[in-house]
Amino acid sequence: MTRLYGQDPFSLVLVHGGPGAAGSMSILADNLSEEMGVIESLQTKLTIDDLIEELHQDIVGSTKNKVTLVGHSWGAMLSLLFTNRYPKIVERLILIGCPPLTPDFSEQITSNRFRRLSPYEAEMFNKHVEQLAKISDSVNAAESFKIIEELTYRTDNYSPMDLETIHRKVLFNPEVFGSVWSEAEKLRRDGKFSSILGKIKVPIFLIHGTFDPHPVDSVIQTMKSSGAKYTYIPIENCGHTPFFEKSISSEFHHLIQFISTFSTKPVKYTGKIPACGVYCGNCPSFTKEKNPCSGAEFNSEKCKRCKTFHQCCEKNGITHCYQCKIFPCTVFKTFSKRWLKHGQNFIQNQKIIKTIGEQGFLKLCR
Structure with missing residues (x-):
């Protein structure tokens, strides 16, 4: 399922996180659509294999062009898996707030978050994460999803816009989370992401906020050890979701547009940027x-x-x-x-x- 923004040609595909947070990249899509055609893919399937195929159908059903995949959080992981399966469709990868790709640092996310919560809130967080995994209990899972979102809104963002604005076009699906994330964790434990990174030949741009509780060092370490071709772009005073941050949300899409429209790399420049903004x-x-x-x-x-x-x-x-x-x-x-x-x-x-x-x-x- 897709939402299309802007005009053809559609060459940019947004792959949301969660899993199950369909529509969470709509703010970025709205901003980007002023200059380019954007495909916002909304994940509905309950297995990773089906999600890869769903994303493939979303892309080929919307454009004949090669695309830039912009994956946020879990969407970054899905984008890597997709590119490994369908390399001829993807021109470049932009990974925003990518989680650890190996199990070594995964627990660090929780510890980073808990430092920003009270002991009671941390206990509530654990309780509802466990509840969310029980996808058979859809009513309680939906409530748990909401509580986790409210807590991570505080732990994962530096100075975000209000929740009402963020959730304006979001279609939360706890069932997708419960089913897909456990499978993603298994792939991570089994070394799947490490094994495919070396096979991905397109440029990878790793964008990460310095306030993001997801440890970027682990992602960089995995990229280096696998020989991936990547560029790391840190953003100061920014959390897990740059397009939610009040201070940069109105400018962030320019960065995505700039990266996504590279045709060839410019001549190497060893000086600095003049005041006029010239490169x-x-x-x-x-x-x-x-x-x-x-x-x-x-x-x-x-x-x-x-x-x-x-x-x-x-x-x-x-x-x-x-x-x-x-x-x-x-x-x-x-x-x-x-x-x-x-x-x-x-x-x-x-x-x-x-x-x-x-x-x-x-x-x-x-």
């Missing part, structure tokens, strides 16, 4: 000269190549234009428009820099 890798002048400028933090004069400004507000401590209260101003918009033909969207670049920082942005472009 010069696709600039004809830069690629010819191969001599990057020193960047906004070191150069307050105009760029010698594109003849535009670097630091219009150095005296006010502004090194990137997104920091300005009138961003994007008329001058910036005019300047930005001229560079669209070179594949640079400086307004979008600024919003990405705001979300993941200068070094994070550089990492994407190398």
Whole structure:
């Protein structure tokens, strides 16, 4: 089952977590649909094999294009399993808040959460997780799902928007959780994810909030040991679900769009991002000269190549234009428009820099 957002071509597929939290990525889908076609896959099946096939049908029934899979939490794990089975359909993988892919660190999630709960709340959490596993008791399972959601809303997020907004389009299915998660844990214990990572040849982008209780070190360790081709993008002051965070939810989709529309990697850039938000890798002048400028933090004069400004507000401590209260101003918009033909969207670049920082942005472009 799918929800389609935006216009054809549909090249981005959102794979939600839970399991059983269908529609939980709708906020991200809404934001992305302003610029691109999005498929939001809603998981309904009760086995992982059936979920993989359901996702396949959702994709081939909506587009003939290769797609970027954006998997959140459990959806990141499902996206890996899907890509292993259907590698020709997937162009790249974006994994948001990926849980540990081996059993070694799985208990650390609970301990991280419990540090953010009272002893009574921790006891309630354990009780309802056990209740949720009893899928035959659907009434109590639904209530347990709700309580767990309320507790993880506090433990897993840094400064989230209100629950009513988050749950606006969510169709919780406790039965899917009870059936699928126990199977996922078995696959993790059996080393399934470690074994398939080395076979996945598409680029993997690992996005993880620094406040996320899911330990990212374990995922990175598994990626490294398997030889996976990955890029790690940490987001400061962010929890398990970046698109729920008040401070970055309105900018986060620019990061996803930027990653998902890579066709080829730009020329390696060894300098820094100028204040105007330029990444010069696709600039004809830069690629010819191969001599990057020193960047906004070191150069307050105009760029010698594109003849535009670097630091219009150095005296006010502004090194990137997104920091300005009138961003994007008329001058910036005019300047930005001229560079669209070179594949640079400086307004979008600024919003990405705001979300993941200068070094994070550089990492994407190398």
